[in-house]
Every structure is written in structure tokens, then in C-alpha cells.
Amino acid sequence: MSTLQSLRDWFAYYAQLLGLKGRGGMVVAVVIGLLWVNSGIYKVQPDEQGVVLRFGKFQETVDPGLHYHWPYPVESVLLPKVTQVNQLQLGTARTGAATNVSNEDSHDRQMLTGDENILEAECAVFWRIKDAKDFLFRIKNPEVSVRIAAESALREIIGRTPIQAAMSDKRQQIADQTRDLMQTLLDREHAGILVSQVQLQRVDPPAAVIDAFNDVQRARADQERARNEADSYANDILPRARGEASKITQEAEAYKEQAVKLAEGDAKSFMSVYNSYVKSKDVTAWRLYMESMDELLKKSTRVIVDTTGKGASAVMPYMNIGEKAKDAPKESSK
Structure with missing residues (x-):
């Protein structure tokens, strides 16, 4: 009432x-x-979220x-657009022209890498409102807060990374780590901002040293190419050398086994003869003599036989029948 x-x-x-x-x-x-x-x-x-204020104080x-x-x-209502994606360019010249970059802008983009080199980095940060209450009442200038967080995060990540990795295969990893670190910094301050993406656009050495840096990169590329060629030659020659060595080793092992087997066979044959000689010396000696003479005479084309035992005067040569056949026509012609 x-x-x-x-x-x-x-x-x-x-x-x-x-x-x-x-x-x-x-x-x-x-x-x-x-x-x-x-x-x-x-x-x-x-695309909005309503924030109700009662006498200027947050209500719901x-x-x-x-x-x-x-x-x-x-009461009054604020209607921030919570689904709108905002973009912030970090590292670009504030004059808006790439050809009119001041020394101050250039120094702002310069960062120290993990191996103590200097490079210039540019990136784009995409963000939106995550919590309307914190976004409206916990930070005064959202764009400045996002810029400060982005610069701090990017410098810290670049400071952990070698320059070669930052310029080649680790670009996406640097962007993802920068986004995560930015989100951590903003959440710590309850900024009510969600960083959706960080795109690393340019990572180059400073313009004053870019020619020398390119020379170094070309020298490294030549070194890498020479190393690859050496590795390719080694991968070609070493397997062949190992194959040849394996072949020689196998042949040596086969020869060794053959020689050992032959020696063992000869030793067994000798021991067999020796055992027979021990049991019957005369018979074994005569058999060895006969075997030796048989081996000797079967290779001879002429044999001299002394049947009388009178020496050389009674020696009569034995000639092969084939040789006599060759000489027979000559004798008849005479």
C-alpha cells in the first residue's frame, strides 16, 4: 500500500x-x-547478455x-554482445602503413629468443566476452588489457624457443602456447574475456640484419645438404661393405670347416694304418710299399725292369704299344 x-x-x-x-x-x-x-x-x-543494475550496482x-x-x-540494463568475435593486431605499425614503420614500432615488435637472438613477430588475437559481469566491472579498457596480455604471453613463449624453430616448424605451437598463457593471465585478473585463437602472422629477423641472417640460413642449408649427401653415401657403401665382409667371413668359415674335416679324415686314416701296423708290422709295411708303388707306377709311361740284378747292362726299356705303332711304317719304308 x-x-x-x-x-x-x-x-x-x-x-x-x-x-x-x-x-x-x-x-x-x-x-x-x-x-x-x-x-x-x-x-x-x-548475441547479447543482459546485465541488470539497480541504482548503478550489479544485480543479475x-x-x-x-x-x-x-x-x-x-534499474537499468547493459547489453554487451557476448558472441561477437573481436580482433586485435599485435606487432603491426600503429601508423597503419607497412612502409612507414617508426623506430619505436619496430622496437615494440622485437623479441629475444631462447638462443639469445632477436626477431620481430606479428600476430592476430581473436577474443570475445566470456563473462559479462567481469568484463564490464573488472577491467576499464578491454582492448588495452588484451594487448598487454598478448604482448607478455608472446614475449615469454618466444623467449623459450630457439629462433630457427620459431621461424619454421614451431609456429603453430607458439601460437597455441601464447593463447593458453593469455587465457591464464586474463582469468587471473577476472577479465571475463575468452581468447579463441592466436594467429602468428610474421616471424622474421630485424630488417637491419636480415641479409646476414639469410646468408647464415643458406650456409646452414648447404651444411644440411652436405650432411644428407654424406649420410646417403654412407647408407649406400656401408651395407655393401658389410655384405662383402659377411661373404668373406662365411667363405672363411666354410674353408675352415672343410680343412678341419679333411685333417680329421687324414688323421683317422693315419691312426687306422698305425693301429694295423702295431698289430702286424711286416704285412702292413709290405701293403704300404705296394700301395705306394701302385700310385707311383700308374702315372709312369715307361718302366725299367732289372730282372737279373746285373745293373744297367741288362736294362731293357719297355715301350708303349702306341709308340711302336707310330714307328712301324717308318721301319718298313726303310
Whole structure:
């Protein structure tokens, strides 16, 4: 009842100010009151989040749709776009022209790598509102906060990475680590910002030393190419040398086994003869003599036989029948 009474008093006061009396003043007051009450109806769009303030102090957040709040000056609503993706360019020249880069801008882009080299890096940061309450009341300038966090994170990640890796195969890894570190820094300050992506656009040495750096890179490329050629030659010659060595080793092993087997056979044959000699010396000696003579005589083309034992005067050569056949026609012709 007190609230209704205060509203009536308020309407009556404004009716007196407008010079309205009686029933006409009451009608105008009612119309004004309805307009004032209806002014509390508001709509939150799908890409927004409603933040209700009561006498300037945060009250609640509401989702998209139709809502009502106490009309001004009791309550008000802020409608930040929480799905809109914002982009921040880090490291580009603030003059907006790549050819008119000042020394200050160039120094801002320069960073120290993990192997104590200097390079210039540029990246694009994409972010949106994650928590409307923190975004509106915990940070004063969101873009400046994102820029500071991005510069700190990128410098820290570059400072852990060698220059060669930063310029070649670790670019995406650097971007992902920068995004994660940025998110950690912003969450620590309750900024209400979500970093969705970091794109590393350019990572180069400073312009003053880029020619010398390119010479060094070409020398490293030549060194790598020479190393690859040497490795290729080694991969070609070493297996062949190992194959040849393995072949020689196998042949030596085969020869060794053959020689050992032959020696063992000869030794067994000798031991067999020796055992026979021990048992019967005369018979064994005569058999060895006969075997030796048989081996000797079967290779001879002429044999001299001394049947009388008188020496060389009784020696008569034995000639092969084939040789006699060759000489027979010559004798007949004579």
C-alpha cells in the first residue's frame, strides 16, 4: 500500500506541475505512469547478455529473450554482445602503413629468443566476452588489457624457443602456447574475456640484419645438404661393405670347416694304418710299399725292369704299344 500511495503522490505532484486538476490530471498522470512502467520492458538479443543494475550496482545477468526491470532511475540494463568475435593486431605499425614503420614500432615488435637472438613477430588475437559481469566491472579498457596480455604471453613463449624453430616448424605451437598463457593471465585478473585463437602472422629477423641472417640460413642449408649427401653415401657403401665382409667371413668359415674335416679324415686314416701296423708290422709295411708303388707306377709311361740284378747292362726299356705303332711304317719304308 505504501508503494501505491507513493506512486499516487508522485503522479499528483507531476499533474500539479503540468497545471492539470481533477479527473483530467489523473488521466494524464495514469498515462505517464503506464509509459514509465512499460519502459522497464526490454529484450536481450541472441548475441547479447543482459546485465541488470539497480541504482548503478550489479544485480543479475539474464539470458536472451524478453525481460522486465524496474524503470529508470531504479534499474537499468547493459547489453554487451557476448558472441561477437573481436580482433586485435599485435606487432603491426600503429601508423597503419607497412612502409612507414617508426623506430619505436619496430622496437615494440622485437623479441629475444631462447638462443639469445632477436626477431620481430606479428600476430592476430581473436577474443570475445566470456563473462559479462567481469568484463564490464573488472577491467576499464578491454582492448588495452588484451594487448598487454598478448604482448607478455608472446614475449615469454618466444623467449623459450630457439629462433630457427620459431621461424619454421614451431609456429603453430607458439601460437597455441601464447593463447593458453593469455587465457591464464586474463582469468587471473577476472577479465571475463575468452581468447579463441592466436594467429602468428610474421616471424622474421630485424630488417637491419636480415641479409646476414639469410646468408647464415643458406650456409646452414648447404651444411644440411652436405650432411644428407654424406649420410646417403654412407647408407649406400656401408651395407655393401658389410655384405662383402659377411661373404668373406662365411667363405672363411666354410674353408675352415672343410680343412678341419679333411685333417680329421687324414688323421683317422693315419691312426687306422698305425693301429694295423702295431698289430702286424711286416704285412702292413709290405701293403704300404705296394700301395705306394701302385700310385707311383700308374702315372709312369715307361718302366725299367732289372730282372737279373746285373745293373744297367741288362736294362731293357719297355715301350708303349702306341709308340711302336707310330714307328712301324717308318721301319718298313726303310
